[in-house]
Amino acid sequence: MKHQADIRNFCIIAHIDHGKSTLADRMLELTDTVQKQKMQQQLLDQMDLERERGITIKLQPVSMYWHGYELNLIDTPGHVDFSYEVARSLAAAEGAILVADATQGIEAQTLANVYLAIEAELEIIPVVNKIDLPAAQPDAVAGELANLLGGSAEDVLRISAKTGEGVDQVLNGLITHVPAPTGHDDTSLRGLIFDSIYDEYRGVILYVRIIDGVLTSGSGVVLLGSGKHSEATEIGAFYPQPVAVDALYTGQIGYVVTRYKSVRQAQVGDTLTTAAAPATEALPGYKTVKPFVFAGFYPASGEQYQQLKDALERLQLNDAALQFSPENSKILGFGFRIGFLGLL
Incomplete structure (x- = not known):
């Protein structure tokens, strides 16, 4: 069990292509969370589309240790369509x-996310990245961030x-500030659900931050928002791969394997508590996530209608916004009107 005073929970705010995932990679490497010979670019970006286009879509938390402190990183999307995912992180x-590219400065979407962080009363550490590039203007961009x-x-x-220069200062800054x-x-127990995924063999896996109390493996759980009951069949932490643990304590971040059959049963932002001694206040x-972009989809032939419906239902198991x-x-x-979180 890690002492609560030695835990730091943080996220990274950056516009697309400003080096957020690369910074996360260097942190994992510097803290020996992942051995250097096992490192790969964009390690926390697990989806094929993320690696193909160099953007972060799905959140991948990770716990690291630095000078005796547990540093829990929630890697946030930098693409404009995923501001809701940023807010939940x-x-x-x-x-x-707060990461800004030394060659580009502060982007509009970065500003939007900074205002969200200020509204959430987060302690913000400003960082100018890519100072190794010939076109870098670190002093000018640092002035923008300071203003x-x-x-x-x-x-x-x-x-x-990219080179690792100055990344140790970022880790030290997390501990200090x-x-x-x-x-x-x-x-x-009160645990905040900040993401979830569906596993066809294990059911819905919740990503949670323990706000109060202790969650132990095998406990009966209930969601205060929906009233849905289930069981925490396994709980664990991310190092960065999932590792089962006996308990998650106040302040920690981890995962909970449940018996829910769809992520729609366990909405992001809901409060997880125990069935035996439930919390009284959520x-x-x-908020219920809502789609912003709508389109009509029609199969090429009528025989494919049911196939399209089945495919959408499977996709919906993993995407509560769909x-x-x-x-x-x-x-x-015959076809379907489909609502999405955004374009990509």
């Missing part, structure tokens, strides 16, 4: 590393995530 952290956050340009860290999580082990900010309803066109025939 911020709710599980006390601090944020944005109201600090001094001298306090802005200057790093190269980000506060330890609050909460109490000796009270009813965590604030629970919504679809039957639609009929005089020209195109």
Whole structure:
């Protein structure tokens, strides 16, 4: 069990292609979480599309250890379509590393996410990345960050995530500036669900931040928002691969394997508690994710209608934002109106 005062939960805020995943890679390497010979680029980006296009879509948490402290990173999406995923990550952290490209400065989407972090009262550590590039202007970009956050340009860290220069200063800054999580082990469990995935063999796996209490493996659990009951058949942490543990304590981040059959049964932002001694008050900010982009999809032939429906239902198991309803066109025939979180 890690002492609560020695835990730091943080996320990384950056625009697409400003080096967020590369910084996460260097952190994993520097903290010996992943051995250097086993490192691969964008290690926390697990999906094929993420590696193909160099963007982060699905959150991949990881726990690291640095100078006796447990550092829990929630890697956040930098693409404009995933601001909701950024917001859920911020709710599980006390601090944020704000990364800006030394050749491009602060982007509009970065500003939007910074305002979310400020609203969530996170401690923000400003970082200028890619100082190794010939076109880099680290002092100018540091000035932009200082003006944005109201600090001094001298306090802005200057790093190269690619070469590893200055990354140790970022890790030290997390320990120094980000506060330890609050909460109490000796009270009813309240865990914030900040993401979930569906495994066809194990059911829904929740990614949780323990706000209060202790969660032990085998406990009966209930979601305060939906009232759905289940069992924590396995709990664990990310190193960065999932590793089963006996318990998760206040302030820690981990996963919970449940018997839920769809991620729609366990919505992001809901509060996880124990069935035996449930919490009486849910965590604030629970929202149902809603799609923003809609399109009509029609199979090439009527025989493929059921196949398309089956495929959408399987996709919906892993994406709570996806919504679809039957639609009929005089020209195109039977199809579906599908709602997505955004374009990609």
